[in-house]
Amino acid sequence: MTLLGTGAPEGLPRPDCPCAACATALGADARAATALLVDGILLLDLTPGAALAAARSGRTLSGVRQVLLSHPHGGPPIEVPAGLPQPGRVPDGRELALLTGHRVRAIAMDAPGTGYAVTGPDGQRLLYLPPGGAAAGIGEGSSGPYDMVLVDVAGRPDVLARLRAVGAVGPTTDVVAVHLGHDVPPGAELGRRLAAAGARAVPDGTTLTVGVYEDVPDVPRRTLVLGGARSGKSVEAERRLEAFPDVLYVATGGPRNGDGEWAARVAAHRERRPGSWRTAETCDLVPLLKDDGAPLLIDCLSLWLTDAMDSVDAWDDAEWADGGERALRARVRELTEAVRETRRTVVAVSNEVGSGIVPATPSGRRYRDELGRLNAAFADECEQVLLVVAGQALPLRG
DSSP: OEEEOOOOTTOSOTTOOHHHHHHHHHHGGOHHHHHHHETEEEEEEEOOTHHHHHHHHTTOSTTTOEEEEESSSSSOOSOOOOSSSBBBBOTTTTTOTTTTEEEEEEEEEBSSSSSSEEEEEEEEEEEEETOHHHHHHHHOSSOOOSSSSEEEETTTTTHHHHHHHHHOOOOOOOEOOOSOOSSSSSSSSHHHHHHHTOOOOOOTTOOTTTTSOOOOOOOOSSSEEEEEETTSSSHHHHTTTSSSSEEEEEEEEETTTHHHHHHHHHHHHHHHTTTTEEEEEEEEEEHHHHHSSSSEEEOOOHHHHHHHHHHTTTTTTTIIIIIIHHHHHHHHHHHHHHHHHHHHHHEEEEEEEHHHHOOOSHHHHHHHHHHHHHHHHHEEEEEEEEEEEETTEEEEEO
């Protein structure tokens, strides 16, 4: 299969767009609208310059026997090149059998457009979905995982989560991001975000063999996301699990009844989280880490520490000297040991407060110091550690 293009319908860079992503989408990061040439005989989506793109890739469209459209529009946006069959669309749920032994089944979407499941003569299976919608026609446990999936991972990570939930994407599925636009900065940042979802991107013109083992990106099992106030650390943490179903969001701050400003913060967090996620309001993290289950998103360790310090009366100097410090150290050690031994995927958020103004009170300085120690101990147990500054994630480890 050759990807003649991997970009959004408008391409990347978009014509006349002055944004930073478009300005830097040069060379291998420039992308034409997505189109797939399967075994030289099936063309999925007809885009401007398809024949030239095929020639640049060392391919030809002369052997194409079927052109299928996936986008919501009713016909091709360009003139059909000479020699190509008229583009068409398979009705949802129907299957098209080609003389070459390929079978193409149309997948219903939850938005306008058509997805296609292609089975080759050797039984290898790929799934291709248009931008802007999720597959609605794949039942749970229908046919097992696909060998390759090509979807809009950057724009609709929830689509990948749904496919994982019904078993259409498994641990060995090669997930390739297509329909890439200017919503995610190209280059290293795109690669980092896709790797967190277990996906990858390839340049236009790349030829892939469906079913051949690829080095699927490893999703870090334990990640710590650090950052200052309003740095974007919670958004970054949530983004890392958007492509996975059944996430348990662990809110350590509690409801704080009567605090309107806090209620507004909680509501904003809930609104941007996927509807399939569950929420637990607790600071009792150790049992959750010891249990098997869905990925955990812990937001945040800073509030967990506040609760832990309250429990040992750490704000009182006498209590702190008379066993409070030892008790807190034991709580932190218990937590980090649970992180080390956990089998769950964990993404934790914490504040980075050590670079600001020195607190004016002894209790403030104590909290600052203990949070720094907690962050360092937790980070030691994580495969990946990120620092978020002004919405930009800087990898510190992994």
